[in-house]
Amino acid sequence: MKSVTCTAPVNIAVIKYWGKRDTELILPTNDSLSVTLSQDILHSKTSIAASKEFTEDRLWLNGKEEDITKNRRMHNCFRETRALRAKMEQANADLEPLSTYKLHVCSENNFPTAAGLASSASGLAALVYTLAQLFELDISTSELTRIARQGSGSACRSLFGGFVAWQMGQEADGSDSLAVQVAPESHWPELEALICVVSDAKKGTSSTKGMQSTIETSPLMAERLRCVPGRMDAMKKAIHERDFQSFAELTMRDSNQFHAVCLDTYPPISYQTDTSRAIMALIHEYNNSSPDGKLKAAYTYDAGPNAVIYANKENMREIIQLVAHYFPGTIGTYFTDPYKVIGDAPLGQDFIPKAHSTFNENVIPVFPAGSVSRLLHTKVDDGPRVLANPDDSLLNAQGLPKRLA
Amino acid sequence: MKSVTCTAPVNIAVIKYWGKRDTELILPTNDSLSVTLSQDILHSKTSIAASKEFTEDRLWLNGKEEDITKNRRMHNCFRETRALRAKMEQANADLEPLSTYKLHVCSENNFPTAAGLASSASGLAALVYTLAQLFELDISTSELTRIARQGSGSACRSLFGGFVAWQMGQEADGSDSLAVQVAPESHWPELEALICVVSDAKKGTSSTKGMQSTIETSPLMAERLRCVPGRMDAMKKAIHERDFQSFAELTMRDSNQFHAVCLDTYPPISYQTDTSRAIMALIHEYNNSSPDGKLKAAYTYDAGPNAVIYANKENMREIIQLVAHYFPGTIGTYFTDPYKVIGDAPLGQDFIPKAHSTFNENVIPVFPAGSVSRLLHTKVDDGPRVLANPDDSLLNAQGLPKRLA
Numbered sequence: 001m002k003s004v005t006c007t008a009p010v011n012i013a014v015i016k017y018w019g020k021r022d023t024e025l026i027l028p029t030n031d032s033l034s035v036t037l038s039q040d041i042l043h044s045k046t047s048i049a050a051s052k053e054f055t056e057d058r059l060w061l062n063g064k065e066e067d068i069t070k071n072r073r074m075h076n077c078f079r080e081t082r083a084l085r086a087k088m089e090q091a092n093a094d095l096e097p098l099s100t101y102k103l104h105v106c107s108e109n110n111f112p113t114a115a116g117l118a119s120s121a122s123g124l125a126a127l128v129y130t131l132a133q134l135f136e137l138d139i140s141t142s143e144l145t146r147i148a149r150q151g152s153g154s155a156c157r158s159l160f161g162g163f164v165a166w167q168m169g170q171e172a173d174g175s176d177s178l179a180v181q182v183a184p185e186s187h188w189p190e191l192e193a194l195i196c197v198v199s200d201a202k203k204g205t206s207s208t209k210g211m212q213s214t215i216e217t218s219p220l221m222a223e224r225l226r227c228v229p230g231r232m233d234a235m236k237k238a239i240h241e242r243d244f245q246s247f248a249e250l251t252m253r254d255s256n257q258f259h260a261v262c263l264d265t266y267p268p269i270s271y272q273t274d275t276s277r278a279i280m281a282l283i284h285e286y287n288n289s290s291p292d293g294k295l296k297a298a299y300t301y302d303a304g305p306n307a308v309i310y311a312n313k314e315n316m317r318e319i320i321q322l323v324a325h326y327f328p329g330t331i332g333t334y335f336t337d338p339y340k341v342i343g344d345a346p347l348g349q350d351f352i353p354k355a356h357s358t359f360n361e362n363v364i365p366v367f368p369a370g371s372v373s374r375l376l377h378t379k380v381d382d383g384p385r386v387l388a389n390p391d392d393s394l395l396n397a398q399g400l401p402k403r404l405a
Numbered sequence: 406m407k408s409v410t411c412t413a414p415v416n417i418a419v420i421k422y423w424g425k426r427d428t429e430l431i432l433p434t435n436d437s438l439s440v441t442l443s444q445d446i447l448h449s450k451t452s453i454a455a456s457k458e459f460t461e462d463r464l465w466l467n468g469k470e471e472d473i474t475k476n477r478r479m480h481n482c483f484r485e486t487r488a489l490r491a492k493m494e495q496a497n498a499d500l501e502p503l504s505t506y507k508l509h510v511c512s513e514n515n516f517p518t519a520a521g522l523a524s525s526a527s528g529l530a531a532l533v534y535t536l537a538q539l540f541e542l543d544i545s546t547s548e549l550t551r552i553a554r555q556g557s558g559s560a561c562r563s564l565f566g567g568f569v570a571w572q573m574g575q576e577a578d579g580s581d582s583l584a585v586q587v588a589p590e591s592h593w594p595e596l597e598a599l600i601c602v603v604s605d606a607k608k609g610t611s612s613t614k615g616m617q618s619t620i621e622t623s624p625l626m627a628e629r630l631r632c633v634p635g636r637m638d639a640m641k642k643a644i645h646e647r648d649f650q651s652f653a654e655l656t657m658r659d660s661n662q663f664h665a666v667c668l669d670t671y672p673p674i675s676y677q678t679d680t681s682r683a684i685m686a687l688i689h690e691y692n693n694s695s696p697d698g699k700l701k702a703a704y705t706y707d708a709g710p711n712a713v714i715y716a717n718k719e720n721m722r723e724i725i726q727l728v729a730h731y732f733p734g735t736i737g738t739y740f741t742d743p744y745k746v747i748g749d750a751p752l753g754q755d756f757i758p759k760a761h762s763t764f765n766e767n768v769i770p771v772f773p774a775g776s777v778s779r780l781l782h783t784k785v786d787d788g789p790r791v792l793a794n795p796d797d798s799l800l801n802a803q804g805l806p807k808r809l810a
Contacts, residue, residue, distance in 0.1 A: 220665060223628035253671050260625060260669040266654070267689045268661045274679045284672045 001051040002098065004134045005393045007043040008126035008384040010117060011036045011157045011164065012193065012308045014251040014300060015231055016258040019215045023208075025174040026153045029215065030228040033165045033182065033235050034157045035310070037193055038381035044122035045387075046107040046130040049399035054102035060394075061123075062108050063405030076150040077128050078103070085135035098135055106394040106401045117195065117306065124151035125158030129384040141383070145179035161185040161382035163239045165232065185380050188242050190313045195376040196323060198275045198305040207303045210262065210269045218264040224257055244312055248287075248298035251310060252280075255300040262303075271303050275327070275371045278364040279307045282326055286319070289359040313379075318353040320375065325351030326364055327372035406456040407503065409539045410798045412448040413531035413789040415522060416441045416562045416569065417598065417713045419656040419705060420633065420640055421663040424620045428613075430579040431558045434620065435633040438570045438587065438640050439562045440715070442598055443786035449527035450792075451512040451535040452799040459507035459804065466528075467513050468810030481555040482533050483508070490540035503540055511799040511806045522600065522711065529556035530563030534789040546788070550584035566590040566787035568644045570637065590785045593647050595718045600781040601728060603680045603710040612708045615667065615674045623669040629662055649717055653692075653703035656715060657685075660705040667708075676708050680732070680776045683769040684712045687731055691724070694764040718784075723758040725780065730756030731769055732777035 011034040019029035057078070059068040068074065085099040107126060109119050128148040132139070145156035149166075156178065157164040162185040169177030205213070214221055231250055238246035262269040280299055287295045297311045297319050311319050352359045387393075396402050416439035424434035462483070464473040473479065491504040512531060514524050533553040537544070550561035554571075561583065562569040567590040574582030610618070619626055636655055643651035667674040685704055692700045702716045702724050716724050757764045792798075801807050 219632045220625045220628050220662065220669075223625050227624050249671070252673075256671070256673045257625065257669050260665040263668060264625075264658075264662050264665040266658050266661070268657075268685065270682050270685075277675050280673065280675075 001049050001053070001397075001399055002096070002134065003047060003049040003390075003393060003395055003399070004130050005045065005047040005387045005395075006126055006130040006133060006384050007039050007045045007387065008122050008129055008158050009036050009039045009161070009381065010042045010119075010122045011154065012300060012302065013154065013157070014247070014310070015228065015235055015254050016302075017154055017166065018207075018258050018261065019211045019221065019225075020153070021168075022172075022174065023212065025177075026149050027174050027177050028153060028166065028168045030225055031165060031168050031232045032154070032157070033163065033232060034154070035163055035191070035193070035380050036158065036161045036185065036383060037195075038378045039385060040381070041376055041378040042109075042111050042117060042122070042195075044107060044109050044119065044126040045392075045394060046105065046123075046126040047394040048106075048127075048130045048134050049104045049395050050098045050101040050134060051104075051399055052101050054104060054399065057102050058104050060106045060401045060404070063401065063403055068105070073124070073151045074127060077124065077131065077147055080147045080150065081128065081131040081135055081137065084137050084139065088135075088138065103134075104395060104399045108394060117197075120152040121154040121158050124148055124155035125384060127151065128155065129159060133386055142178050142180055146174065146177065149174070149177060149179075159383055162187060162380060165236070182236055183239050185382050188239065188380060190242075191244075192311060192313050192316050192377070192379040194309040194311070194316065194319060194323065195374075195378065196279055196307040196309065196327070196372045197374040197376065198273060198279075198307070198372055204271050204304065205269045210265070210303060213267075213269065214261050214265045217266040218261050220264040221261050224261050227257065245295050248295040248310065251298040251300050252283075259301065271305060272301055273305045275367060276301060276305045276307060278326070278367065279309075279323070279372075281364050282322065283309065285360055285363040286322060286353075286356065289356040291355040291357070316377065320377065321351050322353070323372070323375065325366070327367050328369045329372065329375070330370045406454050406458070406802075406804055407501070407539060408452060408454040408795075408798060408800055408804070409535050410450065410452040410792045410800075411531055411535040411538060411789050412444050412450045412792065413527050413534055413563050414441050414444045414566070414786065415447045415524075415527045416559065417705060417707065418559065418562070419652070419703075419715070420636055420659050421707075422559055422571065423612075423616045423663050423666065424626065424630075425558070425616060426573075427577075427579065428617065430582075431554050432579050432582050433558060433571065433573045435630055436570060436573050436637045437559070437562070438568065438637060439559070440568055440596070440598070440785050441563065441566045441590065441788060442600075443783045444790060445786070446781055446783040447514075447516050447522060447527070447600075449512060449514050449524065449531040450797075450799060451510065451528075451531040453511075453532075453535045453539050454509045454800050454804040455503045455506040455539060456509075456804055457506050459509060462507050463509050465511040465799075465806045465809070468806065468808055473510070478529070478556045479532060482529065482536065482552055485552045485555065486533065486536040486540055486542065489542050489544065493540075493543065508539075509800060509804040513799060522602075525557040526559040526563045529553055529560035530789060532556065533560070534564060538791055547583050547585055551579065551582065554579070554582060554584075564788055567592060567785060570641070587641055588644050590787050593644065593785060595647075596649075597716060597718050597721050597782070597784040599714040599716070599721065599724060599728065600779075600783065601684060601712040601714065601732070601777045602779040602781065603678060603684075603712070603777055609676050609709065610674045615670070615708060618672075618674065619666050619670045622671040623666050625669040626666050629666050632662065650700055653700040653715070656703040656705050657688075664706065676710060677706055678710045680772060681706060681710045681712060683731070683772065684714075684728070684777075686769050687727065688714065690765055690768040691727060691758075691761065694761040696760040696762070721782065725782065726756050727758070728777070728780065730771070732772050733774045734777065734780070735775045 013034040015033040017032035057068045082099045089095045149156040160181040163182040166179045296315045418439040420438040422437035462473045487504045494500045554561040565586040568587040571584045701720045
């Protein structure tokens with residue numbers, strides 16, 4: 001039995017992907033660009049074992065066995081990677097015929113799937129990356145992103161660390177629709193993120209359904225598609241120059257435009273709640289009262305109510321204080337903070353940064369405790385990791401899950 | 406002393422006005438179209454007295470005296486109507502020189518101004534209409550709308566009953582930017598409206614500031630401006646044919662597109678709350694479960710959280726039952742119902758119409774009592790009215806307010 005275990009990170013787009021021109025191949029209607037967040041905080045972990053003893057492909061997701069044949073998107077990833085392995089085996093008879101073996105796949109997220117934290121992107125990225133390691137595929141990461149894209153569109157962006165662009169491509173077969181690294185995580189290590197998990201998230205429209213409905217019914221979507229190329233260029237420039245001002249404004253504008261075309265969809269799609277919008281208002285007030293007039297934080301929202309706030313490390317402490325004052329937590333569940341930014345400072349004291357003398361304290365009310373259920377403090381970081389220690393595997397020596405739900 | 410008292414109605418747009426191409430003359434960036442609602446429920450009332458004894462122009466708004474010289478928009482309306490009167494007096498020496506007299510103006514809304522119910526439109530319409538009556542101006546209503554427009558843009562649409570279009574016009578001096586009646590109230594008397602006043606309305610961005618910010622910063626606004634002419638044609642056709650299906654879909658789409666360009670503004674503008682969006686979801690579920698697949702209700706939202714639901718009379722009873730179930734009122738404040746649609750039926754019983762067998766009862770939760778603070782049931786109705794009975798005047802025989810706040 002051959003077994004490999006890997007983790008893959010979550011990515012949060014700053015130029016949003018919304019709309020497919022081909023739903024089977026998952027080819028998007030526009031380029032997108034994301035930041036890869038640290039696997040120390042959020043990751044999907046996948047173990048895959050191949051053995052000639054196995055009688056069927058089996059899949060366990062978060063401790064529950066699922067019917068692999070019913071998951072067409074995962075199936076696409078199996079088919080594509082096996083085909084590449086089969087070619088290698090044809091060319092080299094010494095290779096073990098792994099492409100003919102059945103596989104056992106076990107995958108887990110280290111965060112609740114229901115939290116709406118881009119789990120499908122990290123999950124499919126972990127699957128495809130682990131398959132590539134298992135089969136020892138001799139292809140570049142960008143070539144691999146073509147396969148991940150067919151599992152879950154935004155998964156292609158989780159195969160790189162740092163700053164990643166998904167080029168929509170032009171070809172009908174999707175051969176040029178792949179992800180490339182714009183800059184590695186080492187380029188801008190000061191960039192950090194604060195994920196505000198908004199509780200009581202109403203179950204919204206799925207991204208898959210929602211984006212097709214936008215393409216079909218939103219008159220404003222055509223204009224968004226004309227906007228994106230210019231925004232991609234400007235965002236790449238901002239990243240290359242570590243220009244937080246441009247990065248922040250573009251990030252907020254693009255998040256808002258994405259939610260605007262959702263609202264222009266018929267029937268309309270609404271992912272943000274009053275809590276989401278209050279966080280937006282808070283960040284604008286924080287920026288507006290910045291002593292030198294410079295933006296210090298930028299929010300972005302995926303297809304859900306959770307805010308992700310990007311900021312430079314030097315400002316993150318005061319941003320956490322500010323958010324924690326207006327959205328008090330419930331004890332024991334609030335922080336995951338490997339950077340110890342908060343230290344021993346009691347939350348709620350001096351929540352307005354001293355330099356922000358024009359800050360309007362009444363911009364939003366203090367929300368009921370738990371309106372934001374968790375704050376996750378993280379940073380830009382690397383791409384998928386191989387875990388060599390067998391103790392890290394989710395599968396035991398028999399190729400079965402160590403833990404079931 | 407000569408004195409006149411008039412009332413003017415509220416109008417609620419189904420194709421929204423948002424954006425000025427000239428902020429001084431109040432010339433819009435697109436045509437708009439509204440429905441005039443009954444003055445029996447909502448109106449602004451204005452009394453104006455002219456006397457050579459008066460020493461200065463004076464103004465009382467909702468019982469409080471205000472400095473008329475500081476209200477530039479009202480001042481525009483005074484200047485324009487006085488100029489027309491002066492011309493008449495020059496041509497006919499027998500006319501009383503009212504244009505040289507000082508005026509006392511007293512105006513009240515029969516609803517809280519803070520409720521966000523288009524009070525500036527009805528208020529300025531009442532002012533201009535009363536001035537025209539006082540001065541016995543010999544001009545058409547459409548010519549008068551040009552003056553009302555300079556007081557408050559959407560006020561021009563409150564000078565007609567029924568269905569009213571504000572033509573944006575092309576001229577730089579605004580001479581062709583005026584309102585015309587698309588159809589009188591008698592054309593579609595079955596059309597009714599339910600105003601859902603959403604409480605705890607956060608004080609949002611003013612319309613005046615908000616629309617200019619959209620013009621300056623929203624990339625999607627250009628596409629909206631390209632959309633509106635086609636929507637105006639389709640809406641006029643729907644009204645002429647009393648085609649509720651087209652009327653309803655266009656109304657909801659245009660409301661959503663207006664709020665979409667607000668969200669695409671930088672910084673973003675947000676007028677709707679979770680309660681607003683829940684009402685939208687409820688109306689879509691109600692329409693989706695309609696037994697013959699036909700739309701039975703349409704929502705629209707101005708620059709605030711309150712919903713206005715348009716429906717044909719035959720469906721209004723079940724719509725009120727439905728809304729009242731999910732948004733329970735607090736006793737004594739809920740209904741203003743001159744049409745007695747509810748009768749003696751207890752609210753909350755059989756809230757899902759029997760024919761809607763596929764209605765998903767869990768589409769939204771039941772909201773806390775008072776989330777919708779008032780339901781106002783009204784209908785399409787006539788334009789401004791002259792009140793001939795002196796008892797109806799807000800001014801006494803000395804030209805001073807009968808009541809002060």
